[in-house]
Amino acid sequence: MLDQNSFKKDLLSWFDENQRAMPWRETTNPYYIWISEVMLQQTQVKTVIDYYHRFTERFPTVADLSDAHQDEVLKYWEGLGYYSRARNFHHAIQEVQTKYNGQVPSNPDLFKQLKGVGPYTQAAVMSIAFDLPLPTVDGNVFRVWSRLNNDFSDTTKQSVRKKFEDELRPYVATQAGQFNQAMMELGALICTPKSPLCLLCPVQSHCEALEQGTVDDLPVKTKKVKKKTIHQNCYVIKNKQGELLIEQRTEKLLNGMWEFPMYEAAHSEEDVYDLLKQDVSISEAPIFKLKHQFTHLTWDIKVFSVDDTIDADQVELAENFTWMKLEDRDQFNFPASMHKVLDALESK
Structure with a gap:
């Protein structure tokens, strides 16, 4: 004692x-x-x-x-x-x-x-x-x-x-x-x-x-449950002015932060069509890949580009979407995973 x-x-x-x-x-x-x-x-x-x-x-x-x-x-x-x-x-x-x-x-x-x-x-x-x-x-x-x-x-x-x-x-x-x-x-x-x-x-x-x-x-700690992995597809979408489409998250995880439109991989292309209300050409292979670790899960992200240039005036978007010039990225709060994508786009 x-x-x-x-x-x-x-x-x-x-x-x-x-x-x-x-x-x-x-x-x-x-x-x-x-x-x-x-x-x-x-x-x-x-x-x-x-x-x-x-x-x-x-x-x-x-x-x-x-x-x-x-x-x-x-x-x-x-x-x-x-x-x-x-x-x-x-x-x-x-x-x-x-x-x-x-x-x-x-x-x-x-x-x-x-x-x-x-x-x-x-x-x-x-x-x-x-x-x-x-x-x-x-x-x-x-x-x-x-x-x-x-x-x-x-x-x-x-x-x-x-x-x-x-x-x-x-x-x-x-x-x-x-x-x-x-x-x-x-x-x-x-x-x-x-x-x-x-x-x-x-x-x-x-x-x-x-x-x-x-x-x-010591100390004694019970083993943690293995992290869940979620496969996500992320999409880089440009309009005629060269602006990029971004979305403000409403989910509990990373709530209020901005990201490129991202969906679970299984039906993600259909989600993009629904978002833009039109069929568009999407790159066959991802232009960028990354993993992002959270405490309880891992995001395995593939980034694709939408090859068609979108007419922003013809697309009705929810209020949590906006178009952003790449040089204005510092005006928005992005999570680390999206900064990696932005850095890759700037280096092109």
Whole structure:
């Protein structure tokens, strides 16, 4: 069993001397800390820093972000992926502006009611910004705590998250924000998933897994279900002015982002005919191929060109379609997969 006082002292002493310089560690503004925590979900620190600077420069206050149109917010998020994070955060900030006069609530129960705020985000923002005694349990903490206690519980289970939170609660009675950040930093820099730097670990004397030789066996995670692959056909369609037809997604996945018309492969040519209300000549072979990975599925995309030039005045399109000049691509927020297609078109 860990000696709480000596473990915490060793961990915080190491963190004070070795923590990485990050812009969100230079502020206690809960809005900025919240931005960083949302961006850091599923994304590496080195990627987030530039996005964080651009985002906070464009939306320096809650009011600025609340007043912004979602399309612009997504544009500043473009490339970070997991776009539901941006939409939920934007919605939550609008709630903060209207319900709490632009002040992020320091009451953790009120904060957790905001859209997109789960247990981890609640604990991270409340502890770092307001030093409230809430333990953060993310992937790094799951790994560190499992190894420290030689705990073989399945970390994918919600009951294990609750158990870890309960066990960590005494450690955040004071200096909660520092302790939580130190635990996450230890997992990121020392107690890594593969080849952990145990000999350099500041808390190695407290680690039961190191003593038992089980470090590489922890944490325990049940295997994920194999990703589903969806075969998609995507179509590059030009009008007489040389503009390209694009569509704004209305599905939950990548909602609000733009793409070339894309359909599941089985009946995609018929979908194009229905879209344009005419038979058109479509390239026999794809002009471009790519795969795009999501957390739960893979898109296997073949890109075809419609060889006929379309008279835009003769085609009635739904309001989520528009014609775009290739040089105006930066005015629209495209997912990474579509940027690959756009880059290929520009290089021709």
